[in-house]
Amino acid sequence: MTVNSSQQSEILGHFGPYGGRFVPEALIEALDSLTAAYESAKADPTFAAELDHLHKTYTGRPSIITEVPRFAEHAGGARIILKREDLNHTGSHKINNVLGQALLVKRMGKKRIIAETGAGQHGVASATAAALMGLECVVYMGEEDTKRQSLNVARMKLLGADVVPVTQGSKTLKDAINEAMRDWVTNVDTTHYLLGTVAGPHPFPTMVRDFHRIIGVEARAQVLELTGKLPDAVLACVGGGSNAIGIFHPFIDDTSVRLIGLEAGGSGVASGKHAATITGGTPGVLHGTRSYVLQDENGQTVESHSISAGLDYPGVGPEHAYLSDIGRAEYQAITDDEAMQAFSLLSKTEGIIPAIETAHALAGAIKIGRELGPDSTLLINLSGRGDKDVDTAARYFGIPL
Amino acid sequence: MTALSQLFEKTRGENRAALIGYLPAGFPSHQECIDAVTAMVEGGVDAIEIGFPYSDPVMDGPIIQAAADLSLSQGTGAKEVFSTLKAVTSLGTPAVVMTYWNPIERYGVENFAHSIAEAGGSGVITPDLTIEEALPWRAAVKKEEINSIFVVAPSTKDDRLAQVTAECSGFIYAASLMGVTGTRTSVSSSAKDLVTRIRKVSTTPVSVGLGVSTREQAHEVAQYADGVIVGSAFIRLLQESQSMGEGLIRVRELAQSLAQGVRR
Numbered sequence: 134m135t136v137n138s139s140q141q142s143e144i145l146g147h148f149g150p151y152g153g154r155f156v157p158e159a160l161i162e163a164l165d166s167l168t169a170a171y172e173s174a175k176a177d178p179t180f181a182a183e184l185d186h187l188h189k190t191y192t193g194r195p196s197i198i199t200e201v202p203r204f205a206e207h208a209g210g211a212r213i214i215l216k217r218e219d220l221n222h223t224g225s226h227k228i229n230n231v232l233g234q235a236l237l238v239k240r241m242g243k244k245r246i247i248a249e250t251g252a253g254q255h256g257v258a259s260a261t262a263a264a265l266m267g268l269e270c271v272v273y274m275g276e277e278d279t280k281r282q283s284l285n286v287a288r289m290k291l292l293g294a295d296v297v298p299v300t301q302g303s304k305t306l307k308d309a310i311n312e313a314m315r316d317w318v319t320n321v322d323t324t325h326y327l328l329g330t331v332a333g334p335h336p337f338p339t340m341v342r343d344f345h346r347i348i349g350v351e352a353r354a355q356v357l358e359l360t361g362k363l364p365d366a367v368l369a370c371v372g373g374g375s376n377a378i379g380i381f382h383p384f385i386d387d388t389s390v391r392l393i394g395l396e397a398g399g400s401g402v403a404s405g406k407h408a409a410t411i412t413g414g415t416p417g418v419l420h421g422t423r424s425y426v427l428q429d430e431n432g433q434t435v436e437s438h439s440i441s442a443g444l445d446y447p448g449v450g451p452e453h454a455y456l457s458d459i460g461r462a463e464y465q466a467i468t469d470d471e472a473m474q475a476f477s478l479l480s481k482t483e484g485i486i487p488a489i490e491t492a493h494a495l496a497g498a499i500k501i502g503r504e505l506g507p508d509s510t511l512l513i514n515l516s517g518r519g520d521k522d523v524d525t526a527a528r529y530f531g532i533p534l
Numbered sequence: 535m536t537a538l539s540q541l542f543e544k545t546r547g548e549n550r551a552a553l554i555g556y557l558p559a560g561f562p563s564h565q566e567c568i569d570a571v572t573a574m575v576e577g578g579v580d581a582i583e584i585g586f587p588y589s590d591p592v593m594d595g596p597i598i599q600a601a602a603d604l605s606l607s608q609g610t611g612a613k614e615v616f617s618t619l620k621a622v623t624s625l626g627t628p629a630v631v632m633t634y635w636n637p638i639e640r641y642g643v644e645n646f647a648h649s650i651a652e653a654g655g656s657g658v659i660t661p662d663l664t665i666e667e668a669l670p671w672r673a674a675v676k677k678e679e680i681n682s683i684f685v686v687a688p689s690t691k692d693d694r695l696a697q698v699t700a701e702c703s704g705f706i707y708a709a710s711l712m713g714v715t716g717t718r719t720s721v722s723s724s725a726k727d728l729v730t731r732i733r734k735v736s737t738t739p740v741s742v743g744l745g746v747s748t749r750e751q752a753h754e755v756a757q758y759a760d761g762v763i764v765g766s767a768f769i770r771l772l773q774e775s776q777s778m779g780e781g782l783i784r785v786r787e788l789a790q791s792l793a794q795g796v797r798r
Contacts, residue, residue, distance in 0.1 A: 145666050153664075153666065153667050154664050154666060154667065155635050155636075155662050155663065155664065155667060156592075156662055156664065157592070157593050157661055157662055157685065157687065157709075158664070158684065158685050158686050158687045158689075158690055158698065158709075159687035159688075159689050159690075159709060159712055160689075161664065161689075161690065161694065162689040162690065162691060162694075163689070301599060301603075302589065302590075302603075307590065311590050311591070311592050314592040315592060315593075315595070315714050318592070318593070318712060318713060318714060319712055319713040319714065320712075321689065321712060322689075322712070417636050417639060417640060418635050418636040418639055419590065419636065420590070420592075421662075423639075423667075426636070428636070428640065430611070430640070431611035431612055431637055431640060431641075432588075432636040432637035432638075432639065432640030432641065433588065433589040433606065433611075433637070434589040434590055434636075
């Protein structure tokens, strides 16, 4: 089977039945302009050169890979290799997309960016790019998340961004996106919505994916160089799905490589308190795109639950929905407890404290490694570092602060 | 021809604009919504939009968000929306449902159009359905002979304006400004410009919504539009009133005042 999912995204950004645009007409002109600006940038070698220069001199790319044998002892002895996106400037993969879009903003001549954030990583990355390029930056963040991730709130403020706590609805990422979209509808002439994941209306799922493909492109070459062959499986955590699509996409045509997305299972999918959108959701429309959604019988979005603010989202990128339906990628749920055990394990065996989001991928690796055994090689996207999660983790493990 | 289309023939004949009032189903409660809509009609509102309360209303400002949250907390769903619609059309008043797309998709596109027609509704306003994604919906609407009403905005370019308005029947919903629903102190000048541009590409009646709350604003809009849509102003009166009795009186008074406004 040869599946090049990029061929699926035509002019309207469809991935099979998923994707598209479900937005107020007021935003169509902005989305068309953005699509045109992106297409022109893609065709312009100076844009690629500018972004490449930033990656080398600012982000710290290429990010390294690290083999983790002591961790792997707990994962069936499989060979486990981490792609270290946690070592990027600002501490996660989010900077890849943010720098790409910020360069586009400059090309479009806009002066103000808005962003949503859950864990705060995308907000921090956006605030960073805004400071670097002299843009005004407003970050919408659910009030609940501002409490869970107070360190990142302070970081964004130090970087000169305005952080607006969102008090509507579940007070988490979904509501931050609603509020950002309202701002965008109102200020679209002057403002770019720097969406942080591979969801939302076209062109975001395609464009954000393209900016993150560098993760998979680098990792594929690095693993080949280290091991002389492709990995048996590539694993990544999935909330909206940006780090996962970034590392999956360059492997899509390598059909021997299993692509495994780990969703946030919260207290367990059966409990109803989770954020495992593909595992436990149904097709629907949310935030401008058709994908899987956690929803009730009336099409109302159901609140998601996860210990990880960055995965606590009741939607998922449309390309993941498509990859799941056609069987090219698999999606499994990891509970809060499983994620926290893996968080602790990597910290204690390898001296790397991962983001709690990323810990879901590590918990998946423990399961898949045991399944595939010592002859297998697993590549894991270590999408972010855990400094921001020290409060949450200390509380979870009963460490007094 | 739907009751809504007949209304615009009538109001055009009377050289005035139609007054259209919006209220979300189940707000403040199922029966009180019907009572409030009845008061609006008694005060002179010509047609009613029943909102399908939705968990993620990105086109709505704080007033409608709060109303939708209250309604949803009481369990309002498709069943309640259609029974409210039926109650309104039973008054002999043309009525449509305004809903974000996902509740339609979840209910089933053909079934939704059918239930609208069955409740005597004239059509559906779909504020986040783009024409590119609307193929199945257009077929369903055509089959049930109800109106499909899309929203256009000041940012909509001329060529696209022609495409979107060609898909509208009943009326074209012109968003008066770039922004979300809510009351404003003045009607944006972009509303008149947008209606002028629509007139060049369509003969379908045009109604203006977003930010209209007073008789003076209604009068101003009625000079160039076929319909004036008021939502948040009615909701705010119900939210501010100490009792439902007081709320109904104030809603009726506002309707009377706006009804004078739409008469040129």
